[in-house]
Amino acid sequence: MWLSEILDRHCQQRPDAPAVVEGEKQLTWRELRRAAHAVAAHLGGLGVKHGDRVAVYSRNRVEVVVSYFALAHLGAPFVPVNHAMSAAEFHEVAERLEVKHVLGEQRPVARLGLGGHQQIVFDTEEFQALLTAEVPASPPAARLDDPYAVLLTSGTTGKPKGVVHTAGALRQMSLSWLAAVEADDRVRLLNLNSLTHGSITFTMHYLAAGATLCLMREFQPRAVLRELERREITHVWLVPQVLRFLMMAVGKDTTVQSNLREILFGASPINPDLLADAMHAFGCDFRNVYGMTEAGGTIATWLTASSPAAPGAPLESSGRGVPGIRVEIHDEHNQPVPSGEMGEVCVLAIGRMSHYASDPTETAEIIVDGWVRTGDVGHMDENGYIHLKARKKDLIKRGGQNVFPAELESVIGEIPDVHDVAVAGVPDADWGEVPVAFVVARAGAVLSPVDIQRFLADRLASYKQPKLVKLVDEIPRNPAGKILRRVLVSRHIDEAVAARTS
Structure with missing residues (x-):
């Protein structure tokens, strides 16, 4: 079983090297393996069985990683839940995915109102004692074709789906990623993304390589900058919005002294100005990570052109497919289209998801003839680089013309006084659908919708011009940093719908 194999290999080769670090707490590979076996034995004694789905409801911390390895050892798929999810949302997900038990932090678990037999809390003396307990190692109960996790999708278009992944699929995706990048046991990875959703697969790739995983329970930009030096971090994993906050703490035209080799980002496109400023500040390479939970995690990547590993990579692209994964652009009949022609990004990979939990209809819609239809619209150039334009469900069709929200967002983002922006489509009696731009101004800036529309007047075709520009407090x-367009429109529905008749 892959996760158990990761522990066994590193215990055999480098048992006293640090495996996971969070604050003042650190576990070597020997200690992580021992803790995972102790927690597995404890959970087994509480009735957790092979095949039981167990939610893990917590901020990023050492105990989360231990729990993942322990549950994988038992063959009990873990269901990672973001700690910010409300009790009502949690109960809906838990019922739909048939969750049997819950592990997690005291505060989020307490608000669920569960019986004592259903919950295991990290912040107890009993659980903390397990982290140093000596328990005879038992053979793993799981096989490679068993599910190791049910990962929740981002839920940008509705309720999050449960993506079932097997241990064998994770192994394949880890080997594919490690064949594409230079990762080994000298990597010290600071993960600023939640250990929920598809970010877990990415983290497991680096643990498989023997990297030291560094965690922080709360994101505080200045604390992150201190952690870079304190832990001699070589790699950081984040989303562009988090990088923006970091840069606000760094300051303009300032350089940061560190051991950084790469800053890796994903989930959404990065603003070119932000990338340029960050490259100057940190003096390291930046790697784009394009992935999808259903497709098995990481699909494609590029590294900034300063590296000889990827000279001249078009930074506006999402990169090229990694080894072991076939990426093509398909039409609506699931047939490949010529280079440069628009279509849907489709992925053929052994490491893809098995299915959506309790949802055969949705599974059949996304997996067609073995290909995962990602829902991303774009094209592939003659060198195999993927250029994304929009999510299929976000594409705005105005009078038969396609309007890509990302294109408008990129142009509006060039305005110096714009802090954040999102574009969404609303129904229109004349055109069927029209784009509406929601803009957050920089603190202290004087910015008006008229200013923005004037800026766009000679930069965008007439059919791409937003029907309405609305200044909002936040996006x-x-x-994962992805825009919740439906939530945005619903918050400002009156103004957005008013665009139809203005």
Whole structure:
């Protein structure tokens, strides 16, 4: 079983090297393996069986990683839940996915109102004692074709789906990623993304390589900058919005002294100006990570052109497919289209998901003839680089013309006084659908909708011009940094719908 194999290999080769670090707490590979076996034995004694789905409801911390390895050892798929999810949302997910038990932090678990037999809390003396307990190692109960996790999708278009992944699929995706990048046991990875959703597969790739995983329970930009030096971090994993906050703490035209080799980002496109400023500040390479939970995690990547590993990579692209994964652009009949022609990004990979939990209809819609239809619209150039334009469900069709929200967002983002922006489509009696731009101004800036529309007048075709520009206080995003367009429109529905008749 892959996760158990990761522990066994590193215990055999480098048992006293640090495996996971969080604050003042650190576990070597020997200690992580021992803790995982102790927690597995404890959970087994509480009735957790092979095949039981167990939710893990917590901020990022050492105990989360231990729990994942322990549950994988038992063959009990873990269901990672973001700690910010409300009790009502949690109960809906738990019922739909048939969750049997819950592990997690005291505060989020307490608000669920569960019986004592259903919950295991990290912040107890009993659980903390397991982290140093000596328990005879038992053979793993799981096989490679058993599910190791049910990962929740981002839920940007509705309720999050449960993506079932097997241990064998994770192994394949880890080997594919490690064949594409230079990762080994010298990597010290600071993960600023939640250990929920598809970010877990990415983290497991680096643990498989023997990297030291560094965690922080709370994101505080200045604390992150201190952690870079304190832990001699070589790699950081984040989303562009988090990088933006870091840069605000760094300051303009300032350089940061560190051991960084790469800053890796994913989940959403990065603003070119932000990338340029960050490259100057940190002096390291930046790697784009394009992935999808259903497709098995990481699909494609590029590294900034300063590296000889990827000279001249088009930074506006999402990169090229990694080894072991076939990426093509397909039409609506699931047939490949010529280079440069628009279509849907489709992925053929051994490491893809098995199915959506309790949802055969949705499974049949996304997996067609073995290909995962990602829902991303774009094209592939003659060198195999993927250029994304929009999510299929976000594409705005105005009078038969396609309007890509990302294109408008990129142009509006060039305005110096714009802090954040999102574009969404609303129904229109004349055109069927029209784009509406929601803009967050920089603190202290004087910015008006008229200013923005004037800026766009000679930069965008007439059919791409937003029917309405609305200044808002914030752009709602999920924990992965993706824009929640439906939430945004619903918050400002009156103004957005008014665009139809203005």
